[in-house]
Amino acid sequence: MTELRTERESQSVGPGQEPLLRVDRMSRHFKIGNAISRRTLHAVDDMSFTVGEREIVAIAGESGSGKSTVARVLAKIYKPTSGEAYFQGKPLSAIRSRREKLRYSGLVPMVFQDPFASFNPVFRVSHGVMRALKLHRPELTGAQRFTEAVRVFDAVGLNPGAEVLQRYPHELSGGQRQRVGFAQALAMRPKLILADEPVSMLDVSIRIGLLNLMKELRDEQGVSILYITHDIASARYAADRLIVMYAGQIAEAGPVEDVLAAPRHPYTQLLLSAVPDPKAELTVGPNTDRGEPPRVIDPTPGCRFRYRCPLAIAECHSVTPRLLELSPGHDVACHVAQSGAEVHAF
Amino acid sequence: MAHALADDQYGLVSPLRQGPVLEIRNLSVEYVLESGIVCAVDDVSFDVAPGEFLAIVGESGCGKSTLLFGIAQLLNPPAEISGGSVAFKGRNLVQLTEHDLAAVRWKDMSVVMQSAMNALNPVKSVGAQFKDAMRAHGVTSKEEIQRRSIEVLKMVGIDPVHLKSYPHQLSGGMRQRSMIAMAMLFTPELIIMDEPTSALDVVAQRSLMAQIKDLQQEYHFAVIFVTHDMSLVRHFSDRLMVMYAGQVSELGPTQQLFDHPHHPYTAGLMDAFPSIRGPRVHLTGIPGSPPELARPPAGCRFSPRCPKVMSRCETTPPPDYQVEGTLVRCFLYDAPEVLSD
Numbered sequence: 043m044t045e046l047r048t049e050r051e052s053q054s055v056g057p058g059q060e061p062l063l064r065v066d067r068m069s070r071h072f073k074i075g076n077a078i079s080r081r082t083l084h085a086v087d088d089m090s091f092t093v094g095e096r097e098i099v100a101i102a103g104e105s106g107s108g109k110s111t112v113a114r115v116l117a118k119i120y121k122p123t124s125g126e127a128y129f130q131g132k133p134l135s136a137i138r139s140r141r142e143k144l145r146y147s148g149l150v151p152m153v154f155q156d157p158f159a160s161f162n163p164v165f166r167v168s169h170g171v172m173r174a175l176k177l178h179r180p181e182l183t184g185a186q187r188f189t190e191a192v193r194v195f196d197a198v199g200l201n202p203g204a205e206v207l208q209r210y211p212h213e214l215s216g217g218q219r220q221r222v223g224f225a226q227a228l229a230m231r232p233k234l235i236l237a238d239e240p241v242s243m244l245d246v247s248i249r250i251g252l253l254n255l256m257k258e259l260r261d262e263q264g265v266s267i268l269y270i271t272h273d274i275a276s277a278r279y280a281a282d283r284l285i286v287m288y289a290g291q292i293a294e295a296g297p298v299e300d301v302l303a304a305p306r307h308p309y310t311q312l313l314l315s316a317v318p319d320p321k322a323e324l325t326v327g328p329n330t331d332r333g334e335p336p337r338v339i340d341p342t343p344g345c346r347f348r349y350r351c352p353l354a355i356a357e358c359h360s361v362t363p364r365l366l367e368l369s370p371g372h373d374v375a376c377h378v379a380q381s382g383a384e385v386h387a388f
Numbered sequence: 389m390a391h392a393l394a395d396d397q398y399g400l401v402s403p404l405r406q407g408p409v410l411e412i413r414n415l416s417v418e419y420v421l422e423s424g425i426v427c428a429v430d431d432v433s434f435d436v437a438p439g440e441f442l443a444i445v446g447e448s449g450c451g452k453s454t455l456l457f458g459i460a461q462l463l464n465p466p467a468e469i470s471g472g473s474v475a476f477k478g479r480n481l482v483q484l485t486e487h488d489l490a491a492v493r494w495k496d497m498s499v500v501m502q503s504a505m506n507a508l509n510p511v512k513s514v515g516a517q518f519k520d521a522m523r524a525h526g527v528t529s530k531e532e533i534q535r536r537s538i539e540v541l542k543m544v545g546i547d548p549v550h551l552k553s554y555p556h557q558l559s560g561g562m563r564q565r566s567m568i569a570m571a572m573l574f575t576p577e578l579i580i581m582d583e584p585t586s587a588l589d590v591v592a593q594r595s596l597m598a599q600i601k602d603l604q605q606e607y608h609f610a611v612i613f614v615t616h617d618m619s620l621v622r623h624f625s626d627r628l629m630v631m632y633a634g635q636v637s638e639l640g641p642t643q644q645l646f647d648h649p650h651h652p653y654t655a656g657l658m659d660a661f662p663s664i665r666g667p668r669v670h671l672t673g674i675p676g677s678p679p680e681l682a683r684p685p686a687g688c689r690f691s692p693r694c695p696k697v698m699s700r701c702e703t704t705p706p707p708d709y710q711v712e713g714t715l716v717r718c719f720l721y722d723a724p725e726v727l728s729d
Contacts (some may be wrong), residue, residue, distance in 0.1 A: 245447035246447065246616060246660045247657060248447075248677060249660065254673075275490065299668070318617070319664060353671075
């Protein structure tokens with residue numbers, strides 16, 4: 043299986059070329075319980091994917107699916123339990139010294155979910171940007187730092203940048219604060235921004251503006267973004283490729299339009315059927331499905347979606363499905379879909 | 389003009405033609421702060437008919453949660469009701485004492501809060517919390533409490549074994565369901581819900597919405613459902629009220645609002661949702677951000693962001709206009725027949 047995927051990846055990024063980020067069979071487990079009952083929570087299991095240059099890749103999934111853990115491992119907040127991620131061909135585990143870590147966190151900064159909790163209320167918003175510049179671009183003088191801060195504030199639509207820099211977080215709206223988050227990331231001249239639910243705390247009328255900003259950053263600044271979200275409609279709006287996660291594993295991945303137009307995994311189908319769409323009629327969904335999160339504590343082999351899947355066959359209860367490419371660039375981890383059958387679960 | 393319209397304008401399109409269970413008239417709520425007075429709810433009037441599902445949508449800071457707290461008389465200083473009335477089954481709740489209110493709350497009117505994790509007591513089992521609520525309202529028989537607790541949990545589709553569970557042992561969906569079960573202990577006539585599904589995933593969210601609707605149809609309680617996501621209530625609410633900056637922008641039948649939004653703000657909100665179907669179109673959302681309520685714009689509060697703004701919008705606050713059964717606060721509908729009214 044690994045050979046198969048490696049082949050495709052080398053095709054999608056050109057022969058012999060390493061993608062910007064390559065995650066290879068990465069797992070992250072957490073030990074829970076006490077001395078008497080030791081258990082392991084499999085937050086992320088055996089995940090492989092790539093992010094190319096100038097590409098927005100969305101990871102969508104419900105809470106507890108492990109999508110934020112992926113971002114945190116990539117931000118080097120957690121170490122992977124097994125597997126490895128390669129950034130520009132270099133394994134993350136080889137980034138050890140303070141200088142290398144600093145360089146990496148400048149190239150791969152993170153934008154957090156909660157714009158109300160991620161700023162220190164007693165400092166002006168310039169504090170974060172200036173500090174980031176001081177740490178990550180020590181070659182700049184004080185005046186250059188300020189010019190650069192104004193530039194990135196203007197770039198994210200906080201105009202006039204020089205004035206907004208002087209404000210305190212409470213003087214900014216949620217949408218503006220989240221733009222400050224992106225400006226801070228941008229100040230470090232990143233290659234890949236890890237955006238963990240950057241718009242979920244914002245109002246609907248503001249969200250679109252941020253999603254448009256992400257697309258602008260991709261198109262104008264050449265930044266790649268790993269966009270982590272539970273909102274599949276916003277993933278479709280902003281992303282080039284979509285990875286659907288379920289219970290710590292990839293259920294389906296591919297170009298966003300392919301996945302949404304022809305979902306092959308029953309979970310993706312369930313997810314799509316549940317998205318409220320005011321423009322469509324109400325689809326009567328499976329009333330038995332309560333949307334309960336799956337068990338990822340000491341999971342047994344088998345498909346993790348099998349308890350909720352109406353199409354589950356015997357194999358699903360014993361063998362964990364592998365992620366296989368079923369059509370160009372479109373990978374599905376489902377025994378039924380891989381057997382060649384049409385999947386119409388929901 | 390607006391103030392000259394008949395008093396029943398707020399309930400014109402109620403699905404059931406009975407007396408309203410809740411009548412709100414000219415309700416205003418102010419936050420009295422050192423920096424000045426912030427009017428978070430400004431002159432809001434509407435009715436809720438028995439068994440009706442009324443959805444209130446708006447962005448954060450539009451006053452929708454403050455309005456709910458004002459209805460339930462749960463406001464804490466610095467917030468206070470500065471005018472208007474909240475008549476629940478004919479009694480004005482604003483004038484009731486805390487003691488009288490305690491009898492009404494939970495028994496006739498209950499509230500489901502946004503975050504069940506914070507609303508439930510983490511150190512008490514679900515059953516113990518049900519027991520507390522029932523004993524506070526004079527139900528002391530152990531058998532009765534046990535019977536009813538099991539009954540309401542079954543209503544929301546939770547296995548009664550979870551009466552012994554603590555909140556942290558339940559999933560987010562189950563916590564919200566048990567909050568709803570708790571709200572139904574006395575089968576109230578009105579349940580107020582403040583974004584009960586916002587912490588849930590789409591699948592759980594849709595399942596919970598369907599369940600609320602089923603319960604409502606079976607037990608005929610009225611629901612006031614506050615949310616920031618109008619697509620969520622599209623298929624579930626009878627009427628929709630759109631709030632902006634503390635005021636009602638538009639109030640009318642849900643279907644009609646979605647098919648023909650009258651207020652430019654409602655129309656803007658409709659276009660702010662990316663869809664998972666149809667062509668991928670570029671959206672602009674609504675430029676700008678909501679006004680600070682401490683210093684609202686002089687005229688129409690939406691005028692600085694409005695694509696159809698006219699000169700008088702910036703100076704004069706628009707009144708309510710009655711357009712095809714919906715109530716719209718916008719000068720665009722200042723047609724001659726409305727003027728002559």
